[in-house]
Amino acid sequence: xxxxxxxxxxxxxxxxxxxxxxxxxxxxxxxxxxxxxxxxxxxxxxxxxxxxxxxxxxxxxxxxxxxxxxxxxxxxxxxxxxxxxxxxxxxxxxxxxxxxxxxxxxxxxxxxxxxxxxxxxxxxxxxxxxxxxxxxxxxxxxxxxxxxxxxxxxxxxxxxxxxxxxxxxxxxxxxxxxxxxxxxxxxxxxxxxxxxxxxxxxxxxxxxxxxxxxxxxxxxxxxxxxxxxxxxxxxxxxxxxxxxxxxxxxxxxxxxxxxxxxxxxxxxxxxxxxxxxxxxxxxxxxxxxxxxxxxxxxxxxxxxxxxxxxxxxxxxxxxxxxxxxxxxxxxxxxxxxxxxxxxxxxxxxxxxxxxxxxxxxxxxxxxxxxxxxxxxxxxxxxxxxxxxxxxxxxx
Numbered sequence: 001x002x003x004x005x006x007x008x009x010x011x012x013x014x015x016x017x018x019x020x021x022x023x024x025x026x027x028x029x030x031x032x033x034x035x036x037x038x039x040x041x042x043x044x045x046x047x048x049x050x051x052x053x054x055x056x057x058x059x060x061x062x063x064x065x066x067x068x069x070x071x072x073x074x075x076x077x078x079x080x081x082x083x084x085x086x087x088x089x090x091x092x093x094x095x096x097x098x099x100x101x102x103x104x105x106x107x108x109x110x111x112x113x114x115x116x117x118x119x120x121x122x123x124x125x126x127x128x129x130x131x132x133x134x135x136x137x138x139x140x141x142x143x144x145x146x147x148x149x150x151x152x153x154x155x156x157x158x159x160x161x162x163x164x165x166x167x168x169x170x171x172x173x174x175x176x177x178x179x180x181x182x183x184x185x186x187x188x189x190x191x192x193x194x195x196x197x198x199x200x201x202x203x204x205x206x207x208x209x210x211x212x213x214x215x216x217x218x219x220x221x222x223x224x225x226x227x228x229x230x231x232x233x234x235x236x237x238x239x240x241x242x243x244x245x246x247x248x249x250x251x252x253x254x255x256x257x258x259x260x261x262x263x264x265x266x267x268x269x270x271x272x273x274x275x276x277x278x279x280x281x282x283x284x285x286x287x288x289x290x291x292x293x294x295x296x297x298x299x300x301x302x303x304x305x306x307x308x309x310x311x312x313x314x315x316x317x318x319x320x321x322x323x324x325x326x327x328x329x330x331x332x333x334x335x336x337x338x339x340x341x342x343x344x345x346x347x348x349x350x351x352x353x354x355x356x357x358x359x360x361x362x363x364x365x366x367x368x369x370x371x372x373x374x375x376x377x378x379x380x381x382x383x384x385x386x387x388x389x390x391x392x393x394x395x
Contacts, residue, residue: 001059012053012061017043020075021171021200031079039079039102043201046128046140047072047175050086052102068105069098073176085110089176091125093117117177121149124185126175126193131228133197137209139221140202142175143229144184144191151188159190160382161235163222163262165244165251169214169292170207172199183371188384190235196221196251214292215274215306218251223261238263239382243374245269245322246330246359253308253338257315264381266374268322269330269359272309272338275300280331312341318348318395320377322370324357350377350393 001011018040020027030040038053038061050069053061071088073095078085082102089095094117097110117123126142133139146159153159162184166173173193181191195201196218198210210217222242229235241264244252249270256265271277278289278296294302304310319342323335335351342349352373354366361367372389379386380395 009058009060011038011055011059012064014042014064015044015203017201017203019200021168023168023171027075028077029075031077031084033079033102034081039077039084041074041077042066046142046172046195046201048074048201050074050077050084050100067100067102069100069107071098073174089174091175091177092120092123094177094179114179118179118182122147122182122186123177124182124191126191128175129192129225129228131225133224134220137197139194139197139224140199141192141194141196141225142173143234144181144193145234146185146188146190147182148186148188153188158233158236159188160239160241160378161190161192161226161229163226163240163242163255164191164193165218165222165242165248166193166195166199167244167246167248168199169218169247169251170198170200170210171247172201180367180371183375187375190229192225192229192235194222194225196225211291212294214247214289215250215254219255219258222251222255223259226261241265241378241381243268247271249330250274250308253315253319254306256317256319257308257311263317264378265317265319266322266377267319267335267338268370269324269327270321270334271330272307272334274303274307276334276337277330278303280333285329309337309341312345315342315345315347318350318377318381320350320374320393321352322361322373323351323353324359324361325353325355326358329359348395350395352393 001009030038036055042049042051050067052065054063056062071090073089075087084100084102086098087095088098094113096112098107099110100107124144124147126144129141129143130138172195230237240262242252242255242262243266245268249267252265252267321335323332339351373392376386376389
């Protein structure tokens with residue numbers, strides 16, 4: 001709270017997050033009631049709740065109460081009189097718009113993001129995992145076990161593992177129901193949905209561990225997460241793949257180039273050359289890499305050292321690329337350069353460009369094609385039957 005002159009005071013001190021990475025506009029994480037009380041999204045341990053902060057005459061919070069709601073992911077808070085409108089989700093409910101009576105906690109769903117959710121017994125509910133890193137810190141994520149009541153895995157077998165990477169890279173993943181993740185768990189895959197150090201939702205110190213370390217800390221945490229799950233008997237060490245888009249796509253390529261942990265990778269509109277990104281991205285993210293890698297061109301050698309395009313000689317497993325041809329954030333040249341370099345080396349590689357798509361696919365036909373193509377790709381790599389799918393590419 002600022003008094004308009006010289007005094008700045010903390011309204012509320014808490015070991016939690018009350019903000020998000022604003023990659024799009026309109027992510028309101030708090031609002032005010034007519035009496036001055038604050039309704040806010042509180043994030044702790046990767047999960048979120050809605051809280052009411054009661055303020056005194058100075059505008060300082062004296063009490064916090066949690067609204068009892070069966071959701072643990074929230075966004076777009078809007079307060080009107082004694083009601084709250086908010087987007088909410090949970091591991092068993094996809095996002096919906098809620099109307100919440102603040103004083104009673106009663107809530108009504110106004111609109112759902114999808115008409116029907118999968119039956120509860122088919123949903124893989126994520127478990128929170130915290131694991132040690134290579135430098136004696138900790139990192140976080142969510143583990144999704146395979147789940148399909150119609151299928152039984154062979155006795156004594158372990159599931160293949162997909163490591164999911166969020167974008168940003170300082171964004172985060174949440175445990176909210178995402179049917180695209182259930183696509184994989186219903187087909188026998190386990191998932192590590194990782195919030196490597198640098199992700200929001202775990203405090204400022206956690207977020208700042210990626211400063212100057214993009215391409216290092218995130219990659220190391222992915223490897224440590226895999227090692228942790230393998231040691232727990234939750235994943236097949238011989239069938240580990242990694243997938244991600246945008247900044248997550250960069251970490252995919254860096255993990256494949258600079259480690260030997262993964263057997264395959266899927267890169268969605270990802271970054272292979274940090275130097276190109278530094279000079280060819282859009283205005284909103286201009287100079288963003290100065291904090292994540294170093295000032296450019298002063299740190300040019302570091303940009304080259306961390307760019308997968310300059311480590312093709314170390315990348316030795318199959319990769320599939322997906323790219324929107326209208327992408328202005330990560331232009332197609334990024335994927336095209338990586339594909340050409342891998343083909344020249346003789347690495348098995350597939351490339352699916354999508355006309356009319358930008359940074360993140362929107363058309364349902366393309367979303368379906370991308371998922372089925374990735375499923376087909378892993379089948380070819382890991383040796384499971386994909387004969388029911390018409391080959392979407394030459395491989």
